[in-house]
Amino acid sequence: MRSRLSRLPTLALLAIITAGALMPATGVARNADAPNGRAPHTYKPAVKPNTGAEGAAEAKDDNEDDGPATGPVDRRILSIGRGDTLMDLLATANVPANDAHDAVAALREVYNPRRLQVGQRVTVLFEPRRSGARKFVGFEFAPDPLRSVSIARKGDTGFTSSQTEKPVTRKPVAAQGVIRSSLFEAGAQAGVPISVMMAFIQNFSYDVDFQRDLQPGDRFEILYEKLVTADGTQAGEGELLYASLTLSGDDMPIYRFKTRDGRVDYYNGDGESIRRALLRTPIDGARITSGFGMRHHPILGFSKMHKGVDFGAPTGTPIYAAGRGTIEIAERSSSYGNYVRIRHNTEISTAYAHMSRFAKSIQRGARVDQGDIIGYVGTTGRSTGPHLHYEVLKAGHQVNPRSVDLPTGEKLEGRELQAFQQARRSIEKMFEESRSGMQLARTPAPASAEEKGCNKASSC
Ligand SMILES: [Zn+2]
Known part of the structure; x- marks a missing residue:
């Protein structure tokens, strides 16, 4: 088996794999905001070129009947079923057991196969042969919207694995609303993701009794980050940058700030830590x-x-x-x-x-x-x-x-306080810009829409 493999023209084979398009598994996006049902994006799969190609280039294809046929790599997309392992999936795709074993072993270098979720889509790749048969050459999957993992046949010595991460940009998103029943519901109505709302409530739990302090008509504002890839895929939430509660007319703003020694915390407008020795809630x-x-x-x-x-x-x-x-x-x-x-x-x-x-x-x-x-x-x-x-x-x-x-008594001072005030102004500017963008983007809506709270991410 090995000697026959060693005669394969590996370079040509790699070129075919590289030219193939990876199908991102949009259906398994972890973010509820991620678009569903949109056309898959085309980008190159991560196949490392340094797969011992020099040695393989010397190999000759003596067998005219079983060389690689021209034509695209055959792609078979399968989903991990309940109780299935990756080995089961590869067996379903008719991958020979020893190839499947070697490929999964290569995968372990970059990804633990046990972390594969039920429903994860895996693209299994086959190279068409002149004999009409198909040869297993690897598989690909995207465990989350930001990552793709790729396994490819590597000359005569098995398989190689690689992982690529898409760069993300952090897009500030503002939201605001009026509290009618609970802060959590008001946040949901304004389209604020649950994880961001949880962070909001957690940070105010030092100072606010969420059972007694909130009254109908109280307001909130929030500025948080959305992670977006270059192709526009939303990839979850970044940090909560700013939040404010207006309780019975009193504004309580908090700002995220990183001190010079690298600690990240939230401070009120005067640079005092929001922390207390006891949680109010x-x-x-x-x-x-x-x-x-x-x-x-x-x-x-x-x-x-x-x-x-x-x-x-x-x-x-x-x-x-x-x-x-x-x-x-x-x-x-x-x-x-x-x-x-x-x-x-x-x-x-x-x-x-x-x-x-x-x-x-x-x-x-x-x-x-x-x-x-x-x-x-x-x-x-x-x-x-x-x-x-x-x-x-x-x-x-x-x-x-x-x-x-x-109170913990922690207060920013001197140059640290100056840096905080600068950060605070830039956060406030970001909030205003994001909010005015959201108002421009708003389509005519009933007057009550504003009270419910709107943001760019949701149609109001
Ligand atoms: Zn009681």
Whole structure:
């Protein structure tokens, strides 16, 4: 087998492969924004030219009956089925088992075949032979919109693998809207991707009580990046650059900034870190049940009768450690149900009640970081429905969480502050440009469209 292969005119074979067009698997794009059903783009597959071609060029094609025939490489596109391996797929394409084995071994150099997803399209390449038979020469696939992986026959010594990544540009996208039911829904209506909205809510969870602070009519603004390839394919989201909440008329802007020592964080307009020692919303804020207009199911605030604050959310919603500390109590009681208390320093503790269950490794003495999942919302103990009952304790006594504000004290100064103010101005300019572009691009729409929020990415 090997000796016969060694006589093949490898250079000609490579030229045919290189001339072939790679079919990108648009159907398996990971980004919901990615266009579906559009014509595939033509670009050259990544076949390394340095595949020992010099030695192979000396090989002669003695067998007139079985040389490569002229004509395009035969492309067979198959999808990975449920429970199938890549070997199964290659067998379905009638690739000889030893070739398939060698090709998959070459793939492992650049990509773990176990990471192939069900539905992944794989293009299997065959070279037509003069005898009328077809010869397996490699396969290609695009695991995501930015990457393509290519396996090609390499002379007489098996297969070679390569991987190419498409360069992306970061396109700033502005969006804004009015909050009617929840910030998360307002973001969705404005076309803001979920991952960006999650980052937005996470960054405001230090300072905003998402259950009580938002009122109908409050507004938000956001500037984030979209990743776009040269051929216009959208390839997911980049960074959240700027966000602002306007709560009862007060603007709360935050800006992304990278300090000289390379740390990336968010700061308010004065260059103060948005971080606090305790989260104001120690729960996934995207899943909070709106308190608006719930006359019969009040979401309780702090009072003499109710020494904590309640967050309404579906059973199973993650609960976060409000701050770094040590688990003091993790046990079940008749009134609090599954209950966790975290000691943050000699004075301050926080407590979480009615959990459906504790998170793994949450037990007395365990250390937790701010934002670690400690348990999940439930309705254990004396509770009328799924919610988190959250308490802040000062020297062992419950206090109004609102009375405890523990800023980190981190503030940009001197040249760092100047650099931040410059970055802030350029972000604000980007937001205005992106927003005016979005208004120009807007087609005439009912007046309510603006209130719902619009951006360039969505038709309003
Ligand atoms: Zn409560």
